[in-house]
Amino acid sequence: MYTQALNAPEEGALIEDASRAAHFQARIDAEERIEPNDWMPSAYRKTLVRQISQHAHSEIVGQLPEGNWITRAPSLRRKAALLAKVQDECGHGLYLYAAAETLGASREELVDAMLAGKAKYSSIFNYPTLTWADIGVIGWLVDGAAIMNQIPLCRCSYGPYARAMIRVCKEESFHQRQGYEIMLTLSRGTAEQKEMAQDALNRWWWPVLMMFGPPDGASQHSDTSTKWKIKRFSNDELRQKFIDATVPQAQYLGLTVPDPAMKQDADGHWIHGPIDWNEFKQVLSGNGPCNRDRLAARRKAHADGAWVREAAAAFAAKRKSRRLAQAAE
């Protein structure tokens, strides 16, 4: 659910075959979907493998901040909902890995790249979940931002990615409502609970705005992605849509968006103050509050599960060899 504009531009990409490339672009321009076995420029394939796998990694790592509160959810109802949500994130990661694999990457190689720290995931998951209100804010804002990003991806030119996104978006709307309901309950609660909600909003607001990626002027790769109809709106356009949708929701909660410079323009758009892009760069390059924790947790889970994978593979091999032996008799 958490795609983010992380991709560096692909320079010096060779056009393998001018006429094939022209035909490919004509298909894209005609809004045709590209399918796995169709010819595609290698830069298109590479861009997609990177974007889809980063998106998948984000879903998988995204389970960690929320998983932190499953055992401490304030009621059985909230615990069941949070469990279902975290399970969905895992499912979303799997749909996305499967989409990336249709481009010729293997699941194992993608997972290994993430565990080795060579692949990126959304910077938002490198922030800690300090209170229960953070679970509310993640559902409301982090999933809300993800939905903004993902709805246009349902019309992405690559068929398997678009289809995975349709499934993800259908499931995602429950996540956002779940988060907003938590925020509503807290903001209508005791003074202390309301303060907790405000504190969570204060901590997450800016990192959530950063989820849409660098401002348009600074994001060079957008051109090819736009031409290939992988990306349909610019980072700033999506960020603006998100802010316009969110500010009234915060007002309804009686919470204050922590941006003293925010003002509404003549057209009704909410204009944000300056974003600290240095913080974004720091978190992306590994210096966020939880980068090391997140990677360590994924590595531990992978290592702890190794015996299960080995046992299942050994069992499957044994049964197969028995079947073959019986067939030979």
Add this chain to the structure above:
Amino acid sequence: MATPNTPLWEVFIRSRNGLAHKHCGSLHAPDATLALQAARDVYTRRGEGLSIWVVPSSAITASDPADKGMLFEPAESKIYRHPTFYEVPDEVGHM
């Protein structure tokens, strides 16, 4: 150490409304039993279906996109295969 590869399966689900099994995605599993269980967890969390098929991806033979013209164009010119090709007077009513 690189993680060893686990076989890929294609998942087909028959939804409640009595339609045929429909492809809904793929997953990795060491054998058919585990593939079915994983398909149930990954693809039917919201009552999407009443029956699941899993098929090893390697067992599927697909047509080549390059053969698209040869395979499918011949049907395009055969408009007489469609009911709208034939004229039936209005007086005859629905047919």
